[in-house]
Amino acid sequence: MTAACPACGEALQTGLREWHRVCAGCGYEGSTLAPHILEQADGGDLDEAARAQGLAQLRNANFQRLLDWMCRSLPLPGGRPRLLDVGCAHGWFIERAAAQFETVGIEPDSAVANATRARGLAVRGGFFPDALNADERFDVIVFNDVLEHIPDVNAVLAACWQHLQPGGWVIVNAPSRRGFLYRLSKVLARLGRGGAFERMWQLGFPSPHVHYFDTANLRLLAHKAGFSVDGRTRLASMTVHGLYARIRYSREVPAFKALVLTLALGAMAPLLAVLPADIEVWSLRRPP
Ligand SMILES: [Zn+2]
Structure with a gap:
């Protein structure tokens, strides 16, 4: 049985x-990869310390850039608009957004949700939209590196429409299939070197990617749920700081290889800033 494209409905090909x-x-790309969070071995097959260190630098820089862009470009109601962060993890984004927004986070990992709540942030355990009351409404719903992990993207966008005020926004921060590094990984995979491509899809990770969007297919998905795609911007796909730790995140990458990759990617960093972005942000509006 062939599955249909979630964006345009055509039969997907391998x-x-x-x-x-x-x-x-x-042009939509997807995967049949399934999450296996519960099957993860004791002690983890991923190096959590390297992950935390590697991700923190990049995430915090990107979150600040994203917030600045949202405050500059989204027409929002006065006062403190309500913002929902779906899959908020350690709460780094809502922590930064709290100055401008009244924030709520949803996090499915109960240990992470509890730890984040203990830091004084409003975080609910569970999944979107089940963790919300049926009549709850927000001005902004944010997906930071989350939407590309959720199989039924149409159902999620429909639920966003239900939980947004008229004129409200969905912010999708996700990897782009037009990105330079992603397209390079496909060229390498065709040449028999599939490591980077598999890493891009997070093959073997607890929660792999199931979608790679671009503006065209995200627009199709948005229209089906009643949204218009209003704006877009790009975020950095890497910072040189913490790069080594991120490459070593999966223990399968030996130290020497990680070092060589770090140097090569570090040298490419200025170029990547002007090549097609590997991380894009789209703003979807529910009509006022
Ligand atoms: Zn399609």
């Missing part, structure tokens, strides 16, 4: 790997 899916109609 891409560069047996789990990779591509749509000839709209």
